[in-house]
Amino acid sequence: MNSHRSDIRLAVEQIVAASDPSAGAPITSWDSQAWSNLRESGFADLGVPEDQGGAGGEVADVVDVVSTVVRRGVCTPLIEHMLAGWLASETGAERLAGTGTIALGTSLAVERSDGEVRLSGRLDAVPWASAADWLTIILPPTSSSLVEVATVNLRDDAVDVQDGSDIVGAPLCDVVLANALSQNVGHNETSIDHVRQRGALLYAAAMTAAARAVVDATVLHTSDRSQFGRPLSKFQAVQQRIAQLAMTAVAMERAVEAATDAVAAGLPDAEVSVASAKVIVSGAVAAIAAGGHQLHGAIGFTSEHSLGRHTGSMQSWRNRWGSDDEWARTLASIVLDDDVDVWDVVSDGTGHVSSVPR
Known part of the structure; x- marks a missing residue:
C-alpha cells in the first residue's frame, strides 16, 4: 500500500477514534458523531468529483475509508451515501443536502408530465432510509441504452419511510412512494451492472474489514483468556482454528485488493475480479463468524461485546448487491x-497463473 493510502487510513482512524464510537449488538443508536466528523472532513464524499461538490479521490481511496470505518465497528450510512453520491455524479442527477442512500427502483411506476417526473411504488429493504435525507433511485429501463437516475427528498409528504432494521439493528427500511416528485433526473451510459459491481466491491471490502476485526479480537481473547493454567492460544487445537481463520481473512483481503486494483485500472476483466471477490468474501462469512464465536465462547454472544456487531454485520451484508450464488452465476x-476459456479466467491470459484470486 502506498503512502497516500496509508495516510488516508490513519486520518480516518484518528477521526473515528476521537468520535467515541459505540460497540456491541444489537445497536441501540448509530454513531451520528462519527458520521458528522466523516462528512465534515470530506471523507464521506470521496469518489465524487470536486467540481460536483465532492472530495475527489479514486475507488481505492473509497475502499480504504470503508474498510477503516468498518474495522472499528462504527455504524454509519457510509457505503450507501458514497454509492448514492457517486451514482448521482456519474449521471448528472444533482445530489441533495444531507445524507443520501440508494435503491434499485426498476419496479416503480414512472409518470412524466410537463417536465416533471413522479414516482409511485414500493422499495423494499432500503439501507439507512430512516436516517437519510435523500434517495438516489435507479429507474426502470427505457427503450434507450441510458441508465436513468432520480433523486427524491425522503422528507417529502409523498414519501413514507417505514422503519425497520437488520439483525444488528442498523436501519433497513421499506420506502413507499405515492406520486413522489423527483427533484431531478440524470442519465448516462453507465450500466446497472456497473453500479452493481461498485456496490458489490464496497460491501466485499466491508465484510473483509469486519472479518479482520473478528480475527484480531479472537487472537487477543485467546491470548488473554486462560484455561487449565495456560492461555487458550497455547492449545494446539485453538492454534489450528485461529490459523484457519487468519488464512480465510487473508484470502478475502487478497481478493478485495485484486478487485480494487482491477476496477481502478479500468481493466477489461474487472467484472471477473469483482465477481470473484464477492464469491470468496460472501462465502467465507459463515466460517469467520462461526470460528470467532466458537473461540470467544459465551462472552462473544453478550450484547456488550463488539464481536456480535462484526459477525452480525457480515451476515447482514453478504447478499447486498448480489449474493455469492448470483455472482457465481x-x-x-x-x-x-461469452465463450471465454476457463484457463484465461484463472490466469493472466498469457498462460501463466495470475496472482489475482479468481
Missing part, C-alpha cells in the same frame, strides 16, 4: 455465454 456466464 455471473462468473459462469462469462465463461459459458
Whole structure:
C-alpha cells in the first residue's frame, strides 16, 4: 500500500477514534458523531468529483475509508451515501443536502408530465432510509441504452419511510412512494451492472474489514483468556482454528485488493475480479463468524461485546448487491455465454497463473 493510502487510513482512524464510537449488538443508536466528523472532513464524499461538490479521490481511496470505518465497528450510512453520491455524479442527477442512500427502483411506476417526473411504488429493504435525507433511485429501463437516475427528498409528504432494521439493528427500511416528485433526473451510459459491481466491491471490502476485526479480537481473547493454567492460544487445537481463520481473512483481503486494483485500472476483466471477490468474501462469512464465536465462547454472544456487531454485520451484508450464488452465476456466464476459456479466467491470459484470486 502506498503512502497516500496509508495516510488516508490513519486520518480516518484518528477521526473515528476521537468520535467515541459505540460497540456491541444489537445497536441501540448509530454513531451520528462519527458520521458528522466523516462528512465534515470530506471523507464521506470521496469518489465524487470536486467540481460536483465532492472530495475527489479514486475507488481505492473509497475502499480504504470503508474498510477503516468498518474495522472499528462504527455504524454509519457510509457505503450507501458514497454509492448514492457517486451514482448521482456519474449521471448528472444533482445530489441533495444531507445524507443520501440508494435503491434499485426498476419496479416503480414512472409518470412524466410537463417536465416533471413522479414516482409511485414500493422499495423494499432500503439501507439507512430512516436516517437519510435523500434517495438516489435507479429507474426502470427505457427503450434507450441510458441508465436513468432520480433523486427524491425522503422528507417529502409523498414519501413514507417505514422503519425497520437488520439483525444488528442498523436501519433497513421499506420506502413507499405515492406520486413522489423527483427533484431531478440524470442519465448516462453507465450500466446497472456497473453500479452493481461498485456496490458489490464496497460491501466485499466491508465484510473483509469486519472479518479482520473478528480475527484480531479472537487472537487477543485467546491470548488473554486462560484455561487449565495456560492461555487458550497455547492449545494446539485453538492454534489450528485461529490459523484457519487468519488464512480465510487473508484470502478475502487478497481478493478485495485484486478487485480494487482491477476496477481502478479500468481493466477489461474487472467484472471477473469483482465477481470473484464477492464469491470468496460472501462465502467465507459463515466460517469467520462461526470460528470467532466458537473461540470467544459465551462472552462473544453478550450484547456488550463488539464481536456480535462484526459477525452480525457480515451476515447482514453478504447478499447486498448480489449474493455469492448470483455472482457465481455471473462468473459462469462469462465463461459459458461469452465463450471465454476457463484457463484465461484463472490466469493472466498469457498462460501463466495470475496472482489475482479468481
